[in-house]
Amino acid sequence: MVSTLTDRSPWDVAAEVTDPEMPMLTLADLGVLRSVSHDDGRVVATITPTYAGCPALDAMRADLAEKLADFGEVEVRVSLTPPWTTDLISDEGRRKLAEAGVAPPEHIGPRTTGPVALTLAPPEKRVECPRCGSADTAVLSRFGPTACTALVRCRVCREPFEHMKDI
Amino acid sequence: MDADDNVYDALAAADHDGRWAHGAGFDESVVEVTAPAPDGVDTEDLAAYCLMLADDALVGSQRLSEWATHAPELEEEVALANIALDLLGQARVLLARAGHLGAAERFRVAGRASEATGDGRAHDDEDVLAYFRDDRFFRNVTLAEIDLGDFAQTMAWMLVFSSWRLGLMTRLRGSADPVLAAVATKAVPELAYQREYAAGWVLRLGDGTELSHVRMQAGLDAVWPFVEEIFGAHAVETRLVEAGVAVDPAALRADVDADLEQVLPVATLTRPERPAVGLVGGRGGRDGVHTEALGPVLAVMQSLARAHPEATW
Numbered sequence A: 001m002v003s004t005l006t007d008r009s010p011w012d013v014a015a016e017v018t019d020p021e022m023p024m025l026t027l028a029d030l031g032v033l034r035s036v037s038h039d040d041g042r043v044v045a046t047i048t049p050t051y052a053g054c055p056a057l058d059a060m061r062a063d064l065a066e067k068l069a070d071f072g073e074v075e076v077r078v079s080l081t082p083p084w085t086t087d088l089i090s091d092e093g094r095r096k097l098a099e100a101g102v103a104p105p106e107h108i109g110p111r112t113t114g115p116v117a118l119t120l121a122p123p124e125k126r127v128e129c130p131r132c133g134s135a136d137t138a139v140l141s142r143f144g145p146t147a148c149t150a151l152v153r154c155r156v157c158r159e160p161f162e163h164m165k166d167i
Numbered sequence B: 001m002d003a004d005d006n007v008y009d010a011l012a013a014a015d016h017d018g019r020w021a022h023g024a025g026f027d028e029s030v031v032e033v034t035a036p037a038p039d040g041v042d043t044e045d046l047a048a049y050c051l052m053l054a055d056d057a058l059v060g061s062q063r064l065s066e067w068a069t070h071a072p073e074l075e076e077e078v079a080l081a082n083i084a085l086d087l088l089g090q091a092r093v094l095l096a097r098a099g100h101l102g103a104a105e106r107f108r109v110a111g112r113a114s115e116a117t118g119d120g121r122a123h124d125d126e127d128v129l130a131y132f133r134d135d136r137f138f139r140n141v142t143l144a145e146i147d148l149g150d151f152a153q154t155m156a157w158m159l160v161f162s163s164w165r166l167g168l169m170t171r172l173r174g175s176a177d178p179v180l181a182a183v184a185t186k187a188v189p190e191l192a193y194q195r196e197y198a199a200g201w202v203l204r205l206g207d208g209t210e211l212s213h214v215r216m217q218a219g220l221d222a223v224w225p226f227v228e229e230i231f232g233a234h235a236v237e238t239r240l241v242e243a244g245v246a247v248d249p250a251a252l253r254a255d256v257d258a259d260l261e262q263v264l265p266v267a268t269l270t271r272p273e274r275p276a277v278g279l280v281g282g283r284g285g286r287d288g289v290h291t292e293a294l295g296p297v298l299a300v301m302q303s304l305a306r307a308h309p310e311a312t313w
């Protein structure tokens, strides 16, 4: 059967909206789409920001509002709790990042609630190069072209690449 | 010509929610922001506290953004802009929260911000608080507003500021106010990155060349007189500490000291012994008593919104 827009749920449609800064990822891959409810010609989509200052948030809201408009009146809510972490990026999302040359974030596990120690030495664990797989890499800048990435260089293939920071 | 063919037209057509200059309306869309003050917590105190923490971030962010197009290297340019953006993000949610609790009402100007604008939306609380408040109504510590000087001084400032704010946000994750707890939880990893970035540069410049060492020490010395104030508790903070909402600033001294003790010796820098800039009659930034540095910062930040209060783009 040929799928038409009316066969699809608002969730399916919302889940396919892509991140404006990381267009290889959908909002579902990224783990920022929390819920989509639909009744009485009204759709409420709830997303959570990656960073509170993420400029992409406005674009995500506008894209969701536009794509969901066929289902009725759309409200896009933003919820801060529970906070987003890169652990919410799906395996599919990690695969797509690596494919696009962006080293995916490490799993960080549950957050500690205690103080955060300052480390002056470079981290022991190196980010693997998404091109050649080498772990012989060095961080060029902790802040890359977008708020969520760092800039890293591979010493083996000598190519610079982005690393989505574990946060 | 189709709007999609022209980037400016497309941006202009981005409609209602495309208010890049005047915020995206966090007060309307962030669900946690609309929660009432927790039981037994004074609403006005909570609004004032949100404003304090918002203004520290907003003014600090504005200061850092002065580095745009002036940073020594492209990487630092991008880093400083991203750090400014993180602080702005914290400020926006806190301003929206303060506004929801009533802090914005007195700053709405009749006929300009109180009634719906052309597209049927009122000015958001966060815009009103950021753009239509004069300096004496800002509640940031004066450390947030000082001129950042050269790059070395900016890194000294950032090390102190991020160490202090990280200690604050680490503790604030347990706040009885759900918005403060949520903002803090997101802010902690961001501030940890900022502190590591600043510490890295303080080390590199302090333990660098003879000239970089001199300038790094001078930068630290210049920032130092404004450090004492950040550990003082305002009456609002004291009351909210009792209520389990706020963090006692005095507790943050140990955090900042520990970080400085770790960084300064390796950076071959000396902890300054310069007298603190005195509070004026016991009043400081938290009371709206600011240095002359704040006015020009706000002028740059606010002039466009004030000149074109209905503008969207």
Ligand SMILES: [Zn+2]
Binding pocket: A129, A130, A131, A132, A133, A134, A154, A155, A156, A157, A158, A159
């Ligand atoms: Zn490689």
